[in-house]
Amino acid sequence: MNTLHVIKIGGNIANDEKKLENFLANFVQLDEPKILVHGGGSSASDLCKKLDIPIQMNNGRRITDKPALDVAVMVYAGLINKNIVAKLQGRSCNALGLSGADLNIIPAKKRTGTEINYGFVGDIEAKSINNYFIRRLLDEQIVPVFPAITHDTQGQLLNTNADTIASTLSIALTKHYNVSLIYCFEEQGVLKNIKDPDSWIPQLKKQNYLDLKSEGVIHEGMIPKLDTAFEALKQDVQQVHIKHAENLLNNTGTELSL
Amino acid sequence: MNTLHVIKIGGNIANDEKKLENFLANFVQLDEPKILVHGGGSSASDLCKKLDIPIQMNNGRRITDKPALDVAVMVYAGLINKNIVAKLQGRSCNALGLSGADLNIIPAKKRTGTEINYGFVGDIEAKSINNYFIRRLLDEQIVPVFPAITHDTQGQLLNTNADTIASTLSIALTKHYNVSLIYCFEEQGVLKNIKDPDSWIPQLKKQNYLDLKSEGVIHEGMIPKLDTAFEALKQDVQQVHIKHAENLLNNTGTELSL
Secondary structure, three states, X not given: OOEEEEEEEOHHHHOOHHHHHHHHHHHOOOOOOEXXXXXXXXXXXXXHHHOOOOOEEEOOEEEEOHHXXXXXXXXXXXXXXXHHHHHHHHOOOOEEEOOOOHHHOOEOEEOOOOOOOOEOEEEOOHHHOOHHHHHHHHHOOOEEEEOOEEEOOOOOEEEOOHHHHHHHHHHHOOOOOEEEEEEEEOOOOOEOOOOXXXXXXXXXXXXXXXXXXXXXXXXXXXXXXHHHHHHHHHOOOOEEEEEEHHHOOOOOOEEEEO | OOEEEEEEEOHHHHOOHHHHHHHHHHHOOOOXXXXXXXXXXXXXXXXXXXXXXXXXXXXXEEEXXXXXXXXXXXXXXXXXXXHHHHHHHHOOOOEEEOOOOHHHOOEOEEOOOOOOOOEOEEEOOHHHOOHHHHHHHHHOOOEXXXXXXXXXXXXXXXXXXXHHHHHHXXXXXXXXXXXXXXXXXXXXXXXXXXXXXXXXXXXXXXXXXXXXXXXXXXXXXXXXXHHHHHHHHHOOXXXXXXXXXXXXXXXXXXXXXX
């Protein structure tokens, strides 16, 4: 089977012109087939503030009401996605931006039945991903670029976490490819000490992670990302790395294993 | 050759939930292959106002500076495009939103050498359109949905008039299809008297149009649309109609001929 690279970048890269250019210069050198998934970070919240759209929180969790969803769609699926696609085309990489609604690629279910009503947030499953079109596109040397937007298949767009989209796409494609999933972020890897950027762990086994988590060593903000990453490994994704965006082509960063 | 329908809707439909749903209910009934092109109308200007981005004009022509372009990309390629795609998917129509940058479908040239600097505005030519991917998509029963956004192939997104995109795509595809181009707008057809909505002309020949134009009968705002429409006919588009969006499936409206 061919190796498929699924790369996820966060808003800290997507929203910074210089970091994004540096990242894309490396990304285009990566062997195809490949997929890019991007978050939007704080850019949607920034636009909400400018538009006086209140950012609703409940127990520390963000609520995506209709105005907040519209902003997420504009910023993630519009501004950031189309700029990345244009920049990749400028580097002769045949990119295609795809929200989960386009080609019905990522059907989602609006989150319900939770204590908190999260609003227009979509939960996704690997078995629902529309592999057929993803494979057709990859076979044509097309590079799909996914923002953090899905849909409920009934006409409603939804916001879905970009880390989750990257891991779910990876899991869905393991039947057809050896999938290498790389989460790019602003540190060299998973840190033992959040205050020491050099404390990154080269190899992180699941049990090791669980121990570090229970000891409170792993930074709170990393836990959902790492849980999602280990789930990908459990569901047959071949490799998962967490590394700095500038090291995309280097053999550094944290490699996870079960 | 198969008949290809290229339908253009303006912002008055795209921005009105009810009108859009009515239009899409008809659009999905139209035989495939088909393409939808949408404008955004005043919605980008409305967002500019909310964001205190000054709308720059020069001799009555709008200047698309960087902030105005970002808003156009957010609204046209993001919010409006993805909402239309999601709604079409909700009606079992396999839609795919495509800015001109996606798959390098519509390469454009930034307008230069004019007396006025229009900013990030792209001019397009039928011979540059990437027919290969459009045909591959249509062959897969995919319905492409185009916002008024193109790119310069060097990484820069550009704003291009949606009427022009519709006619240029139509012209580019005449080698492979009998193309029927339909401009949907808020009147029953081209009006002899702008104040009388019933004064629409069922058949409009080019010479007849030129006469009415020189007599000042044709409303100023219709002239660029009609010039673009007659150019499409001249360049082998089989049929061009201008009609009310609600009459998409009816045999009414203005039919143009050379």
